[in-house]
Amino acid sequence: MTDTLDRPFAPAEIETQCYTRWEAHGLFQPEGDGTPYCIMLPPPNVTGTLHMGHAFQDTLMDILTRVHRMRGERTLWQPGTDHAGIATQMLVERQLIQEGGDRQQMGRSAFLERVWQWRHESGGHITRQMRRLGTSCDWSRERFTLDSGLSHAVTEAFVRLHDKGLIYRGKRLVNWDPVLRTAVSDLEVISEEEQGFLWHIRYPLSDGSGSLVVATTRPETLLGDVAVAVHPADPRYAALIGKTLRLPIMDREIPIIGDAYVDPEFGSGCVKITPAHDFNDYQVGQRHGLALLNVFTPDARIRDTLEVFGDNIIAGNIPAALCGLDRYAARKQILALLEAENLLERTAAHKLMVPRGDRSQAVIEPYLTDQWYVKVAPLAEPAIRAVEEGRIRFVPENWNKTYFDWMHRIEDWCISRQLWWGHQIPAWYGPDGKIFVARHEEEAHTKAARHYGMPVVLERDPDVLDTWFSSALWPFTTLGWPEKTPDLAQFYPTSVLVTGFDIIFFWVARMIMLGLCFMDDVPFHEVYVHGLVRDAEGQKMSKSKGNVLDPIDLIDGISLEDLVAKRTRGLMQPQMAAKIEKATRKEFADGIPAFGTDALRFTFAALATQGRDITFDLKRVEGNRNFCNKLWNASRFALMQIQNQAALEGERELLAPERWIIGRLQHCEAAVNSAIDQYRFADAAHALYQFFWNDYCDWYIELTKPVLRSDSPFTSAQQCGTRNTLLRVLEAGLRLLHPVMPFLSEELWQRIAPMIGKTGDSIALAAYPVADLSRIDAQADGDTEWLIAVIRAIRSVRGEMDIAPSKALPLLLQGGNASDRQRAEQYAPWLFALSRLASLEWLDDETEAPPAALQLVGELRVLVPLAGVIDVAAERARLAKERQRLEQEHAKATAKLGQESFRSRAPAEIVAKEEERLHEIDAALLQLGEQAQRLEHL
Structure with missing residues (x-):
């Protein structure tokens, strides 16, 4: 914990050391004897770097993981990386070529040593980036698809499938990359x-x-x-x-x-x-x-x-x-x-x-070769039934149809690749081409000697397995299969798979088939399918379009020069590089500021509507950085009200605003828990934002100020109740917010929790809030909402009539009912303090009100007399000048939209922006007319 709360929020000062502390204390390891909850990280390529799709998906998985951990469940988020056969082999081969070397001259054994060397030195970049994103994987269990345990499991799976007659070798057409000289999967073909x-x-x-x-x-x-x-x-x-x-x-x-x-x-x-x-x-x-x-x-x-x-x-x-x-x-x-x-x-x-080919960019050829195949029809039937019977549920459910369509038309799966880096196929050939599939060479020789009646020379198949084969075994091999480990018994089947729709066929379906085959059970109970991340214009992010954003650049910030260099690096065509540079300079004239991790994560959550692609706009991240700042400043305010621990002790009386904010917290807790359980991340983020920004920061903090000021007319018990509520509601809200904004919530919780007697190593292990709807006070809700509405009405008059906030206003109330009169009297201290009133009077219904600005709160007339409050002549002149300016802008916009050449040639988004601008001008003119009308009687 840093000593920085007296300064503005600075994410860079807290994030790295906060994560280091979490990991050092082993906070992400499954503890306790609660209900098991397990998520498998889709293993990213070991050659990869974090992109927006990773960051989006990882954020959603981390939200789920942190929520269930805080609920007391024995939670495991299993991490690991994929050996990425083609990508890794290409990368190391390029290094060799630059050094004047050659893979073929080096030989298989020496080449594989070189790849392993690269893996140990440079292969952990993406997992380091994931830590920057705040992901709470149990890194002590990190696996690699080529580690010794998984290699053993992959071989075992191959042999068992072959022995069942489900793996065979045959000559068929495949997608062939003539540059890499290997078969490739459909997913690797663009x-x-x-x-x-x-x-x-x-x-x-x-x-x-x-x-x-x-x-x-x-x-x-x-x-x-x-x-x-x-x-x-x-x-x-x-x-x-x-x-x-x-x-x-x-x-x-x-x-x-x-x-x-x-x-x-x-x-x-x-x-x-x-x-x-x-x-x-x-x-x-x-x-x-x-x-x-x-x-x-x-x-x-x-x-x-x-x-x-x-x-x-x-x-x-x-x-x-x-x-x-x-x-x-x-x-x-x-x-x-x-x-x-x-x-x-x-x-x-x-x-x-x-x-x-997505790696070589070579045109793919349908090519007839000998390859190894999995016979999938017998595996597909139980996998289809598992979804039909509800043992696996897709969210949203419309992905069931996509799954069934593919599974009913499924063809045998080509699992061999003509590479060196990967799981070498455990098959050996005799002198006459007879194939012996075995767990190791000694077993193959034993089988061959039995077949031929004497020892013979065997040659091992040089091909390796498709990386999707080892990935299809991921949910159970990472937990110790083929051994019957405690982890396997406890965490399999896993709870949910979070994945993009583009790999339902290549990964999800195959995990289901092989999980049922080897474990006799589904690999997960639910599959949450999210959309793709697109840029602000709805375009798919790609290097060739120059619209790719690096999540780490959004977290740390990047200068314009560095951003241009990154976007144009490696582009072979100078014209394309120049085009991307020009577009980048236009869009990011000042580079990208540092938004911090929490703002980025909250943006991802807020955009995660079920089943839809998300349109990513930096303005949303900027708005959520402001949200972080607002939370930071609200916490500073709350702590400033507590000079010492004694200020929180003693008799407490809860006023209506305290009972109201406690009730608002219960509503938020119920909404967030329900949304998370239904994978409605955007709804959860919306509920959190509304509670913190509107209820707590904008209104409750304001409502505490009249109570806590030095000349307050309130009792010490009421002030004590307000101070405690200010901190206790904030502390619970931070726990509710933590899975989405882990760093900010941790930093603030460490300051606030001890003040109210809560201790713990981390907010990550604190209890996740659960709503207690009995704490919702309908009377306090009604009173407080009335108070807020009246204050809003008075502030609206100030804003519309351009009255300075420091100007004390007379207030007249008329109409309404007995409840309005009672509330006006009871909440007068708040009305005077927060609306800056000079006086408050009630008018009988028969009395004619003086010329005034009028706002309605239900049937209650809220009147602000303007005589003597504003310079009427000056205000009329100001309104007339503003109307003239807006009418000129309106004419220009109308003329432009009326030109057929503009509508036909301009991009659709430009036309839409111009139409939106015209709509805003119309609304502003309407408001000016209403303001001018109010001045007519003065």
């Missing part, structure tokens, strides 16, 4: 629209009676064509089904087939079928029993000879001029050959979705 071409090629009929025109975006795969497909109901081609064509360049015969896959409206209505190089073509080929011809080498060059899989086909020879060419160089040559033979009918510009 498809975006790019400008390309549609080439229309004539395929002559074998009998010389004509030709079919085939439209393709990839003419280089023509070498592997085995058929041309038409829709069987297309009248143009129905009579041709069963005939053959001469394949250009290769000069072999291929059949014309009918298949409903073909869209008659696209192109010519004829589709070339290349089963070895297109996923849809592969399915067509399977339906029609077509052979597969592989055209490419692993690095996407044209093979010397076609690789043939299937019978009854003569592949033909690849022209020598094409052999060894890169696929795009081959494309040019093939188009030239077609043109020379007058077979290229035309070329048309065409936009298409191009799949690229």
Whole structure:
């Protein structure tokens, strides 16, 4: 705890040392014998850095973890990192290249030693950043998907699945990265629209009676064509089904087939079928029993000879001029050959979705290779039932449909990767290719000797497992599986999984399948699915757009120069770098100020509406930094009222404002607890904000001032009650706020809790507040709300008539009922002190009120006579001048919006802002008119 409460709130002075203290005291370890509560951290890549998606997701998980820990549950947030096979291998390979080295020359063993060295020296960056965010993981249990325990578990899982007949090796199409030369998952493929071409090629009929025109975006795969497909109901081609064509360049015969896959409206209505190089073509080929011809080498060059899989086909020879060419160089040559033979009918510009590897940026090829697969159909059935039966609940529930749609169409899972860094597949090959899957080499040799009748030389499969395979085992392997550990018995199934919708298929579904397979139980009871973080304009954050924000920059602040350098670093195209620099300088002319962690976390919570993407705006963070400052200053005020412990001791009497704020706290506690339990984080944040900003800071603190001032007319018991309430409500509110704003609440709680006799190592271990609705006092609520409404009415008159706060006002009250009169008398000390009144009089209903500004509180007329209070002539002149200015602005805005060129050319957000500005001017003019009307009778 720092000695800084006498100064403005400075997050940097408290956050790091506060977290260090938490971790040193082991506050995040599960303690006690309460109900177990467990969350698994989706393991971030060991190569990664914290981005806005991580920060958003981690904040939500930390809120849940801290709430359940404070509720006395035995709480575990299990952390760890993923070895990130492709990303890590690429990173270290690049380092080697810069040093003049080469992975192949180094050899597998030496290369892996180098990767482990990098892991130990640099692989913990993201977990250090997570600490900056305040995440309360139990770091003493941190796991790594390649640590010895998890490696053992992964091998065990592979062997057991293989022994059950659920893992097999087969030749199928995969997403292939020709730069990395490995299969990649769908999640590692980013498809975006790019400008390309549609080439229309004539395929002559074998009998010389004509030709079919085939439209393709990839003419280089023509070498592997085995058929041309038409829709069987297309009248143009129905009579041709069963005939053959001469394949250009290769000069072999291929059949014309009918298949409903073909869209008659696209192109010519004829589709070339290349089963070895297109996923849809592969399915067509399977339906029609077509052979597969592989055209490419692993690095996407044209093979010397076609690789043939299937019978009854003569592949033909690849022209020598094409052999060894890169696929795009081959494309040019093939188009030239077609043109020379007058077979290229035309070329048309065409936009298409191009799949690229997210790491290499290479265009992904569908590629036919031998890979290891998990047979998922038997695993999917119980996983579907688990959700149907409610053993797993998706929040929001609409994600059930997404889950079911995918699970009912699920295909076998390719789990092998052609890398060195990862879990090497535990399979060995005998001299004749016989496969022996085993837990270790000795077991493999034993199996082989039994099979062959003698010892033989075995060769281990060089591939590694997809990182999603080890991640799918995460909920139970991190707890000690395959051993039957106490942690496994206590914390499995886990309580909730917090994740983005984009990995429901790749991670969530697979965890459910393998959890049921190996643990005979679901891996978690609930899945909270959150949206993506987008920028203030609703755009997805990406480096190419230059709109990426680093959470640590928002916490610590960053200069404009450093921000520009960070955003443009690594951009290969100078024009793009210049564009991003210009946009950055325009948006962040003064850089980004230091907002602190709590302001950022509160912003994330406030934006977390269920199932929706969040639009992130720095203005929201700035507003929540102001919220932090307000809480800090309110706490300073509360502590300043307590000169010593004796000021809190003695007889206590609670006045109506005290009973009111206690009731408001109960409402807030009920709202926050309910919202957290239903994963309505935005509602919880809203309730906290309303309570602290409006109820406690804006009003209750104001209402205590007349009671606690030195010349107060209130008794010592009433003052003691006010002082105690001021601190006790604040202390409970800080505990309620702690899961969202951990650092600020800890710092303030350490100051305030001891004053009211509460002790403890940390607010993180203090009890989470639970509402006691019996403490809500309806009479005090009504009285206090009435008092606040009258004060607001008087202050509204001051604001509208531009009356100085120091000017004492006469106040007239008229109408209302007996309760209003009783309240006016009872709460006169607050009215005089907080409204700066010179006098207060009641007018009979029959008495005509003098010219005055009027506000209504129910049926009560609140009147502020203005004669002698304001300079009427000066006020009229001021209003007229302001009206003239606003009318000019109104005319300009109306003219601009009336221009068709502005509406058609300006971005939608600019038009919307101009419309909003016009609406604000209209509201201001209306208010000016009301003010002028009040002056008419003076």
